[in-house]
Every structure is written in structure tokens, then in C-alpha cells.
Amino acid sequence: MEGVLKLQNTKTNLNIRDLIEEKKKSKSVGNLTEKFIPGFLFTIAVISILTTIGIMLTLLTETIMFFKEVPILDFFTGTNLKPLGAEATFGILPLLTGTIISTIIAMFVAIPIGLMTAIFLSEYASEKLRKTLKPLLEILAGIPTIVYGFFAFTFVTPLLRNFIPGLEPTNILSPGLVMGIMIIPMVASLSEDAMSSVPNSMREGAMALGATKLEVTWKVVVPAAISGILASFVLGISRAIGETMIVTIASGSSKNFTFDITQSMQTMTAYIVEVTGGEAPAGSTLYYSLYAVAMTLFVFTLVMNLIAQYISRKVREEY
Amino acid sequence: MEVFTEKKNVKGIQSDGESKKDASKKSIVYDTKDLNLWYGEDQALKNINLSVYENEVTAIIGPSGCGKSTYIKTLNRMVEMVPIVRISGEILYREKNILNKSYKVEDLRTRVGMVFQKPNPFPKSIYENIAYGPKIHGIRSKKVLDEIVEESLKGAAIWDEVKDRLNENAYGLSGGQQQRLCIARCLAIEPDVILMDEPTSALDPISTSKIESLIQELKKNYSIIIVTHNMQQAARISDKTAFFLNGEVIEYENTNKIFSNPSDKRTEDYITGRFG
Numbered sequence: 001m002e003g004v005l006k007l008q009n010t011k012t013n014l015n016i017r018d019l020i021e022e023k024k025k026s027k028s029v030g031n032l033t034e035k036f037i038p039g040f041l042f043t044i045a046v047i048s049i050l051t052t053i054g055i056m057l058t059l060l061t062e063t064i065m066f067f068k069e070v071p072i073l074d075f076f077t078g079t080n081l082k083p084l085g086a087e088a089t090f091g092i093l094p095l096l097t098g099t100i101i102s103t104i105i106a107m108f109v110a111i112p113i114g115l116m117t118a119i120f121l122s123e124y125a126s127e128k129l130r131k132t133l134k135p136l137l138e139i140l141a142g143i144p145t146i147v148y149g150f151f152a153f154t155f156v157t158p159l160l161r162n163f164i165p166g167l168e169p170t171n172i173l174s175p176g177l178v179m180g181i182m183i184i185p186m187v188a189s190l191s192e193d194a195m196s197s198v199p200n201s202m203r204e205g206a207m208a209l210g211a212t213k214l215e216v217t218w219k220v221v222v223p224a225a226i227s228g229i230l231a232s233f234v235l236g237i238s239r240a241i242g243e244t245m246i247v248t249i250a251s252g253s254s255k256n257f258t259f260d261i262t263q264s265m266q267t268m269t270a271y272i273v274e275v276t277g278g279e280a281p282a283g284s285t286l287y288y289s290l291y292a293v294a295m296t297l298f299v300f301t302l303v304m305n306l307i308a309q310y311i312s313r314k315v316r317e318e319y
Numbered sequence: 320m321e322v323f324t325e326k327k328n329v330k331g332i333q334s335d336g337e338s339k340k341d342a343s344k345k346s347i348v349y350d351t352k353d354l355n356l357w358y359g360e361d362q363a364l365k366n367i368n369l370s371v372y373e374n375e376v377t378a379i380i381g382p383s384g385c386g387k388s389t390y391i392k393t394l395n396r397m398v399e400m401v402p403i404v405r406i407s408g409e410i411l412y413r414e415k416n417i418l419n420k421s422y423k424v425e426d427l428r429t430r431v432g433m434v435f436q437k438p439n440p441f442p443k444s445i446y447e448n449i450a451y452g453p454k455i456h457g458i459r460s461k462k463v464l465d466e467i468v469e470e471s472l473k474g475a476a477i478w479d480e481v482k483d484r485l486n487e488n489a490y491g492l493s494g495g496q497q498q499r500l501c502i503a504r505c506l507a508i509e510p511d512v513i514l515m516d517e518p519t520s521a522l523d524p525i526s527t528s529k530i531e532s533l534i535q536e537l538k539k540n541y542s543i544i545i546v547t548h549n550m551q552q553a554a555r556i557s558d559k560t561a562f563f564l565n566g567e568v569i570e571y572e573n574t575n576k577i578f579s580n581p582s583d584k585r586t587e588d589y590i591t592g593r594f595g
Contacts, residue, residue: 208432220441
């Protein structure tokens with residue numbers, strides 16, 4: 001009996017060994033895959049980088065074409081933008097002010113509300129409430145921007161006109177505010193992530209020193225999460241600068257150079273929509289102006305991001 | 320259950336042998352009466368009665384899950400951060416019941432400092448870590464703060480190591496230094512009592528011995544309650560020791576009595592390493 005048992009055992013062992021050896025042979029194909037995977041993934045990664053470089057090169061060459069026709073200084077200091085007609089002038093300042101002002105208005109809404117929402121969710125709300133509210137908030141981020149634009153034009157502007165009689169039917173204020181609302185979830189959600197990842201031991205440390213909840217939040221949690229919070233602001237700003245539909249619909253297309261937020265202004269993005277929507281013959285100055293504006297927009301966001309990265313590195317609190 | 324009664328013997332057990340006020344005149348800092356605590360349905364503390372005396376080191380020992388950490392966290396009401404906690408009984412701190420709803424918890428915590436298991440400095444400079452406490456309590460003058468920072472760091476025996484890098488991030492310090500920084504942070508608001516929840520459990524032996532000798536120094540000016548897993552540590556540094564088991568105080572005695580001649584079998588079993 002024992003002998004049989006022993007024999008069986010050995011046999012099983014032998015079989016397993018054999019199986020492994022056998023699999024090893026067929027594994028050589030797998031090894032080949034292992035070898036090629038990094039290269040494959042690298043190629044995929046390079047494609048996206050190359051595409052970006054391609055876009056930048058196109059922008060650059062067409063922009064250079066534009067600056068052959070319109071002096072670069074006139075473009076950046078010009079307060080007149082009349083792209084059509086016999087005496088076309090291309091000054092980008094009206095578009096720059098439009099973009100900057102709408103972004104500022106949006107951030108006036110998004111930063112305080114977003115940050116306070118994040119503080120509430122991360123520090124004050126119960127676990128249960130947070131788990132209900134956060135997904136709801138993120139639904140806001142899923143609304144298509146055209147709906148926000150429509151909302152700004154048909155609801156917010158008429159509403160505001162009750163309080164601000166001088167408000168034009170198309171104006172920069174209303175889309176700015178609505179853009180802010182659109183960006184709240186982004187700021188709130190990212191800031192909340194940053195604050196939630198601050199270890200609890202830090203809150204305990206501060207509370208054990210007799211700090212109140214508010215003191216713990218403002219002087220420990222927010223500073224510890226500041227790089228994440230600033231990153232959320234910057235993403236919000238970039239989003240506002242690049243936002244197109246809301247301003248196109250609700251701010252009209254007047255190329256006013258003004259700082260009066262009750263008036264219609266055009267942003268860089270809205271200009272691009274307008275010109276691509278009309279017929280701009282390829283090779284015309286109007287056509288090239290698209291690229292120049294797009295390039296400006298690109299540099300704008302790039303610089304914003306660089307500044308922000310620098311700031312958040314500077315103020316980061318390591319833990 | 321044994322409750323500490325032999326007040327007259329206190330002087331004899333002081334390990335540093337310094338002349339102290341007569342023990343019988345030592346005032347009670349914390350007086351716990353019939354304390355019960357539940358986490359939801361689970362009772363974590365059962366009928367705790369314990370008196371903690373001024374300028375002494377009181378050690379709390381016991382196996383994991385015996386309620387010792389819960390108890391020390393009840394003393395500054397940090398235990399309330401757990402939402403499902405329920406407490407009955409009284410804890411008198413300097414003769415006022417801190418479990419009273421009207422007792423302002425922030426006031427309590429400015430009088431009772433706490434050092435945690437893992438060093439938890441703020442992600443700020445060494446200077447800002449110490450200045451945080453005084454600042455939230457309204458001290459703004461740079462000159463005063465400078466002085467507090469220096470005094471506190473000296474008090475925690477870390478000044479010489481950090482005086483040249485006060486503006487560097489506290490997370491650049493070693494674990495042991497971070498823990499002494501946390502002790503210094505406590506000292507910066509001049510507490511009356513310092514609670515220590517296993518302050519050396521995350522530290523190496525050298526850092527541990529530094530903290531232990533620091534505790535010996537600190538007890539001249541502060542009352543210290545320390546939770547520890549390490550029985551040798553309790554024997555080395557404390558004046559009195561409470562042995563907790565399953566949420567109860569099994570024995571509370573002078574440290575040398577508890578380690579040489581425990582009156583409860585369970586205490587004996589625990590300190591001789593038969594369980595826990």
C-alpha cells in the first residue's frame with residue numbers, strides 16, 4: 001500500500017515538472033512579446049508627441065506667413081480688429097481682453113465656490129454625504145458646453161438684465177459667470193482630492209494643540225494640499241481660456257476693445273469659430289490670422305501652465 | 320480591581336531620586352471616575368477609575384486592543400473624532416469634568432498636549448512647526464515667537480541639532496528628531512500635561528533612549544501620561560503603572576511594586592511575558 005502511494009507521489013511530481021518544462025518551450029513566444037511590448041508602447045507614446053509637434057509646426061509656419069503680411073508689432077498692439085472689408089486691420093488686443101476678462105470673471109466664480117465646496121466635502125461633510133455629493137458634482141462636469149452657452153444666452157443674460165439695466169443682449173459678463181459655474185466641479189473635485197490625501201495624523205497634530213476645525217483646515221490642510229489646489233486653479237484657468245461655445249453663443253462677435261463687462265466682446269476662441277465658419281479663402285490674410293490667433297492662444301495657455309508649475313513647486317509643502 | 324492608595328510611598332520610587340515635593344501633597348491632575356466608553360456596540364473601556372498625579376510619569380501598559388490608546392485619547396477628547404463613540408462617567412481634569420458638553424475642547428487641548436505614535440510634524444519648516452501652536456492662540460510678535468521656538472526646541476533637546484536649519488522642512492529630519500520636534504511643538508504652548516501615545520514605537524533604540532531621558536527631564540515641569548507596548552520602557556521611566564486588559568484597569572500601582580510584586584495574577588502573567 002505504502003509503495004503504491006509513494007509511486008503515485010513521484011509520478012505526480014514528475015508530471016508537474018514535465019508540464020512546466022513543456023510550458024517553458026511554448027513560453028518563448030511569450031518572451032518575444034515581452035521583448036516587443038516596450039518598443040510598441042514607446043511607438044504609441046511617440047505618435048501622440050509627434051502629433052503635438054506637428055500641430056505646433058503647422059501653427060508656426062502659417063503664423064510666420066501671417067506676420068509677413070501684418071507686422072508683428074501691429075498685431076500685438078493693435079486695438080482694431082476688422083478682418084473683413086477693403087481696409088482690414090488685425091489687432092489682437094480686443095480678442096486678448098475678451099479672453100482675459102471672461103477668464104477673470106469665470107475664476108471669480110469658480111475659485112471661491114470650488115474651494116469652499118472642496119473644503120466642505122473634505123473636512124466637514126460626513127463620509128456618507130461626501131459619497132453622495134461628489135458624484136452629483138461631477139455630473140455638472142459632464143454637461144456639454146453648448147448647453148451652458150445656451151443657458152447663458154437664454155437664462156442668465158435675461159435674468160441679469162433685471163438687475164443691470166445697461167447689460168447688452170450679448171455681453172461678456174453672463175458667459176463669464178456661466179463658465180465659472182462650469183469650472184466649479186473641476187476645481188472642487190481636484191482640490192478635494194488634494195485635501196483628502198493629506199494624512200489624518202496632521203489634522204490630529206493640529207487639533208491636539210487646541211486648534212479649531214477652521215484653524216486646522218486653513219493652516220494645516222489647505223497649506224499641505226496647496227500644490228494640488230493651485231493645480232486645480234490652473235486647470236480651471238486653462239479651461240476658461242480655451243472655452244469656446246459659451247462665449248461664442250452668449251457674448252456675440254463684436255470686436256470691441258473695451259473693459260466694460262456689460263458689453264459684447266469676442267474671445268480668441270470665438271474669433272476662430274467665426275472665421276472658420278465664414279469663408280476664409282486659403283492663403284488670404286484672414287485665413288492666416290486664424291493661425292496667428294491660435295498660436296497666441298497656445299502660447300497663452302503654455303505660459304500659464306509654466307507659471308503655475310513654477311508656483312506650485314515653490315509653495316509645495318512636502319510630506 | 321486595585322486602585323492606587325499608597326500615596327506615602329511615592330517618593331521612594333522616583334527613579335531619578337531628586338528631592339520632590341512631599342508626595343502626599345501632590346495634587347491630582349486627572350481623576351477618572353467610572354468611565355465607560357463604547358465604539359458603537361463594542362465596549363472599549365469598562366468602569367475605569369484612575370487618578371493621575373502632578374509631575375509624575377504615569378505609564379499605561381497592556382496588550383493590543385486593551386483600550387489603553389482609547390483611554391489616553393479620551394483624556395484630551397481626541398477620541399471624539401470617531402463618530403460612533405459614546406462615553407459615560409467623569410474625567411476630572413484639575414477638578415473640572417472635561418466630558419461636560421460645556422467644557423471647551425480647544426481649551427482642554429491647549430492645556431494638555433499630545434505626542435502621537437508616528438511623528439506627525441506639519442509639512443512646514445521646523446520653525447513654523449513650533450510657532451503654529453502659539454500663532455493659533457494669537458501670539459504674533461516675531462520676537463516672542465523666536466524666543467518660544469528656541470525655548471521649546473531646547474526643552475525637547477533638539478535645539479543643537481536644528482538651530483542652523485530652522486527654515487528647512489521638518490520632513491528632512493530623522494524619525495527620532497521628528498518625534499522630538501513634535502514634543503517641542505507641544506511644549507510651545509506650555510501645557511500642563513503631556514499625553515504620549517506609544518511615542519517611541521516607530522523609533523530605533525538610540526532615538527528611543529533619547530526620548531526616554533527627555534521624558535525624565537520633562538516630568539520636572541509637566542505631568543506625563545504615556546502609553547507603551549514596551550514593558551521595560553514603563554519600568555525604566557514611569558513612577559506609576561496602570562495595567563489595562565480588555566478595557567479594564569487590572570492593576571494600578573507604583574511602578575516598582577507592579578514590576579517586582581504584582582498583586583494580580585494577570586498582571587504577573589503579562590509582565591513576565593506569558594501573554595500579550
